[in-house]
Amino acid sequence: MKPVALIIALISTVSLIELSIPSNLSEEMIEWPAYQYDTISNPLTAEKIYLGRVLFYDPILSSDSTISCASCHSQYSAFTHVDHQLSHGIADRIGTRNSPALMNLAYQKQFMWDGAIHNLDAQALAPISHPDEMGENIENVVYKLNHNPSYQQLFQAAFGNPVVTGEHTLKAIGAFMATLESKNAKFDQVMAGNNEFTDQERNGYQLFLKNCASCHQAPLFTSNEFVWNGLPVDSSLNDFGRMKITNSSEDSLHFKIPTLRNIEFSYPYMHDGRFQTLREVLNFYTSEVPLENDHLDHRLQRPISLTDHEKTDLVAFLLTLTDKEFLFNQKYSFPFEFFFPQTKDE
Known part of the structure; x- marks a missing residue:
């Protein structure tokens, strides 16, 4: 043969919104979208x-x-x-x-x-x-x-x-x-009641729900929307994103919100790979987003304040999205x- x-x-x-984590996490909390x-x-x-x-x-x-x-x-x-x-x-x-x-x-x-x-x-x-x-x-x-x-x-x-x-x-x-x-990261196992967050991961999840979940919604950890997150255009690339597809100035610098699943291994980050680490990404969102720009996605027009300790906890949660x-x-x-x-x- x-x-x-x-x-x-x-x-x-x-x-998505500011939420607290119930003590009895279960898979019913996370509903997968339609195929x-x-x-x-x-x-x-x-x-x-x-x-x-x-x-x-x-x-x-x-x-x-x-x-x-x-x-x-x-x-x-x-x-x-x-x-x-x-x-x-x-x-x-x-x-x-x-x-x-x-x-x-x-x-x-x-x-x-x-x-x-x-x-x-x-x-x-x-x-x-x-x-x-x-x-x-x-x-x-x-x-x-x-x-x-x-x-x-x-x-x-x-x-x-x-x-x-x-x-x-x-x-x-x-x-x-x-x-x-x-679909089998530690996060999924916790939601199914087959694993538990550490205290640090649980605190990171609270921070995630407060500051990140409105754009990075579980279970896909993306809303699949196209937005401008405040990143300035890279003059060496002159990539204005979705505007090239729609020919609308409203879509200038709009890019798809990426999934955060397996984010531990999908570096570098952003549409042009400008950030090498998750800490760099968090530093951008806490101190470099142009809050006064009306073109900025509305969910980012309020300041995000995180201490160094909170950033560490948030990264710890993001690592629970790794699916080996x-x-x-x-x-x-x-x-x-x-x-x-x-x-x-x-």
Whole structure:
């Protein structure tokens, strides 16, 4: 049996406001939003998800076969570009934004920092075609995949047809990204009654609810809104955010509120990666936000006052959003058995 056929045979079915913390925390307190991913037009099958995973890790999607989706979205850094301020693409080209973390995407309707994409299945086309990222076009991707017998087998298993198409390629990647779910951080365990906060984490949670939760709402820890948080524009990038999409001055400097899940490993922070540490982020919100600017999001127009001790407690709470099961889950990891099939026989 060929290696890829063996792989296919082995795949199994994929199966805000100032508040105080009640003493009897329970999972009923946190309600997950409705699933937004369209499983009618793109059913999530094990074969399709596996194909998407292989494509996600394959640099064949780039024009010079050096950059994969995973190059800028590493699992161990919450599927962002570990320790890189801006994304890096083919021929050492530098992008203009920090690679966003990828998780719980199936619960969202808009993607990218500026919300330019409204369909998760179309998301991968943006980096594939961007000249500073993968610098390729979908027609060339399809040509390369169609000339790879191993991919023909995977497409046959996923779609019932060995002929590769752009639509099927993007749907497979979208299906894989839809499965990237982070739901088992210490925070989730506490909410389910299976763990407990330390005193420091509990105090940090109180501070979070008072100062942060209106924008970073549980359980996604983002409201998915686009706002200006007071960051001045980086003159070297001249990135004015969502205004480029809507052509409205009202959206100048508006960027999507990012999730705080796995924030411990998704540094550097902000749309341009200007902050390396969580302490730097907190220092910005407590002392550098231009409170008098009418364009500032209304939730930030009141001062946020935190002592050094409170900042330490708040960071301690943010670390409870780390989900190591997600960061090290093999079903999201590099598929060695596809790229190095000989290892299966050793």
